[in-house]
Amino acid sequence: MLKTVILIGGPSKGTRFRPLSLDMPKPLFPIAGFPMIYHHIEAASKIANMKEIILIGSYQPSKELTGFISSMQQDFKVIVRYLQEYTTTLGTAGGMYHFRDQILSGDPDLFFVMNADVCGDFPLQDMLNFHRSIGNTPHFTILATEATRQQSINYGCIVENKDTHQVTHYVEKPSTFVSTLISCGIYVFSPEIFEYIGIAFKRLQEDITFDVDATLQNRAVIRMEQDIFARELMGSGLLYVYQTSKFWSQVKSAGAAVYANRHYLNIYHRTHPEWLSKNDKDKPNVIGDVYIHPTAIVHPTATLGPNVTISKNVQIGAGVRIRESIILQGAVIQDHCCILYSIVGWTSFVGEWTRIEGTPNDPNPNKPFAKLDIADLFQPDGRLSPSITVIGSNVHIPPEIIVLNSIVLPDKDLERSYKNQIIL
């Protein structure tokens, strides 16, 4: 039987996703109408014999998290559990090692590991088939994809033996170019992985007895990428790579969420065509891919899309135009508004004729395999870089103003227009 581990991180991680992550754990942030890790769980549950999905992270259990987990069990008929790390960071491998008994209970043959902050059209079955085709002896597979030369150094770089598909070299975020093949943060492991993590763990314990500066927390930090792939497993011939050209992206910032929203909506054509809105009498005008939650109230004279998600209980007034945006649960958008490249937060209110506009940071269309730019928040001259406009939760925006390339923190009452600013 098989299991899946999803590493969901904690509140101290994913700060680039603020202010959206101030009110909700990032893994639960909805993309294309469903929480980020819903898409991971859906993909995993489709694998035959997938018996259990284990979420590992350091979030405190909350109503949202427990509610999400139970609805996942219902929807996908698979056991879903949350294991909370109590020390702040054990590292991507350390956390798994800590819970190895639970992961290995029931003797799974293999298990997937997925990072929560990536999104994509996960080719899990193909990856599993590849992994099995190597043979029955213990080995490990990394899902990889192609990137541009310049962008590859922001990821885990893999050098592949083209004949055997073994990883001959792995380095995480190198400072100089190594390879355009990058890790997607999705792995298939046989249970023997824990032996190697165990070796790294012991080595770590031994090393630090000589290091008087090491804090208690640093002692157990084992990172899968730097410590296991790049050290323990390097040259072992046990690490393999499976390359995919399907859609894949990291989701570090709000801009990435809008980008992922577009791609997941596109995937619905194949997986859930009934979720995409259609034009109809008395229905709003829909252009391209649009998801509208059944409880949302949208005026028929509104024009939505392409690439728009309208969440639960949202109200959209007459003559509203929304394009390339995500409107989160309970938001109210009044008549004649124009919302472009933005995320409008939970229960926020946008007055009549207001314009909310962001700037997309899409990958360079002229470069094959280009990924989203991981742009700095500020430009060298101190100005805010133009990006997706994010309106936090419970924000009140008056009529007839413009909010351009700005980030508004939750519970704020705006009184005038803002451009290129963070509004605290």
Next chain:
Amino acid sequence: MKALILVGGYGTRLRPLTLTRPKPLIEFANKPMLMHQIEALVDAGVRHIILAVSYNAEMLMKELKAEEERLSIKITMSHEKDPLGTAGPLALAKEVLCQDEEPFFVLNSDVICDFPFKSMIAFHRNHGKEGTIVVTKVSEPSKYGVVVYSPENGQIDRFVEKPQEYVGNKINAGMYIFNPSILSRIQLRPTSIEKEVFPAMASSGNLYAMELSGFWMDVGQPKDFLTGMCLYLNDVKHKTPERLYKGEAAVGNVLVDPSVRIGSNCRIGPDVTIGPDVVIEDGACIKRCTILRGSVIKSHAWLNSCIIGWRCRVGQWARMENVTVLGEDVIVKDELYINGGSVLPHKEISESVQDPRIIM
């Protein structure tokens, strides 16, 4: 009586509008700027208007022919081929102006106000001297030429151009009455009336100031054109409120030509003038704007402080503000944001303009 209107040159400060139409013919509150002045002059008894132009104004003359007939007056051009300054044009028109002994008006063509031409005639006759200048009170006099005069009889003491210290708050409003004898002071060469002619007249006690009551504006550039429009509409509200638009969409003072079509759920005003054959589609919000003939404002657009030229098309959900000026026949595509854009004629805009600039 006669009047000389200093029309001047190409009106470059009101570009891009003046690229396709002579400045005197640009419609202010739905009537050509020049006609505001001409009609008020005719009302005060003027029968011959001389337009001092510094370019070939054939187009202007052709359009004014109809007005000549309608008002039963004579309109002639005085064409200065070389620049003559602010006083030279008077010398150029000397023959006509000196045809009789009657005083004549001289106006700056960019002035819009509650024209006091009748009062000017009475005031001028009363003091019996050579010249009368209308002055108006402003809040920032240092931007202009300040007139210092005696409050009892209006006799002008001196002029101070752009004073660095406060000397007074009355400035030259650009409207004068002169006796023909003034022409002996002006030679046919580039002459500044403020610097060369007026000081001499003032020192001999021949120049008097008449205070203007009511609104005044030099509408020669877009920002002031819009401010002047607001002042004018406010004046209409007090004098002839029946001219104002009272439709469902109206807010505040709005002037709308009868041929205009306005959709549902719009908000028009305060301070908007809309010219003939304009179409405003559903859900549009227009504030502090002038919209010239034949333009279309598409649905859900939001316009604040803009001048929309003739035959323009503003797209759906467009947002335009901050003294955006569209020249003739400009197309702004849907969903754009134009902040202080100055757009030349016949241009199609397909990208937002987030910071003020000129779009050629």
